[in-house]
Amino acid sequence: MAPRYFTVGWDQLHRDAKALAWRLIEKGPWTGVVAITRGGLIPAAIIARELECRIIETVSVITYDEEKRGDPRVAKAPAAAGDGTGWLLVDDLVDTGTTARLVRAMLPGAHFATIYAKPAGKPLVDSFVTEVSQDTWILFPWDTEAQFIPPIAKAGAAK
Numbered sequence: 001m002a003p004r005y006f007t008v009g010w011d012q013l014h015r016d017a018k019a020l021a022w023r024l025i026e027k028g029p030w031t032g033v034v035a036i037t038r039g040g041l042i043p044a045a046i047i048a049r050e051l052e053c054r055i056i057e058t059v060s061v062i063t064y065d066e067e068k069r070g071d072p073r074v075a076k077a078p079a080a081a082g083d084g085t086g087w088l089l090v091d092d093l094v095d096t097g098t099t100a101r102l103v104r105a106m107l108p109g110a111h112f113a114t115i116y117a118k119p120a121g122k123p124l125v126d127s128f129v130t131e132v133s134q135d136t137w138i139l140f141p142w143d144t145e146a147q148f149i150p151p152i153a154k155a156g157a158a159k
């Protein structure tokens, strides 16, 4: 079945990241933020700004080998977050939970927050804002660009 798309613009991403920050502020204080690169970088920057958190670490997990999902591999471990206690672990979304499982095993004490969550990964997340169905593919603003779309009448004529 073709995936349905959920297109997120910059404004919406900013609003949703701030909504997540509202939930996280009452659960703090936080020693720092660990962003799961690359998708977690922009959400982590917005959340760190709202929480006035200056310490940002990164962890890099590669789950795709070209277009195919392969065995997940840690390309860069976080340098200074210990077992994660007191740290916020931030990603843009959780889907199958593959990335989350691997990173949670490295930082078992961290609070894991994502903006979006799909059902298979939801149990691995401590805080999130919006749930989407498993067959939805989220298109982030950095994945897309505005382009010309023909009028409906023309598109209809082509069918």
Ligand SMILES: O=P(O)(O)OC[C@H]1O[C@H](OP(=O)(O)OP(=O)(O)O)[C@H](O)[C@@H]1O
Pocket (backbone or CB within 6 Å): 036, 037, 038, 039, 040, 061, 062, 063, 064, 091, 092, 093, 094, 095, 096, 097, 098, 099, 100, 121
């Ligand atoms: O729950 P999962 O099935 O593991 O999927 C979620 C992960 O997939 C995406 O990252 P991706 O691996 O595409 O890399 P990127 O962040 O560098 O784009 C997304 O940013 C999450 O990190």
Ligand SMILES: Nc1nc2[nH]cnc2c(=O)[nH]1
Pocket (backbone or CB within 6 Å): 093, 095, 136, 137, 138, 139, 140, 143
């Ligand atoms: N952009 C994007 N990356 C993903 N990686 C795993 N699931 C998704 C998704 O829905 N959107």
Ligand SMILES: [Mg+2]
Pocket (backbone or CB within 6 Å): 036, 037, 038, 039, 040, 091, 099
């Ligand atoms: Mg990612």
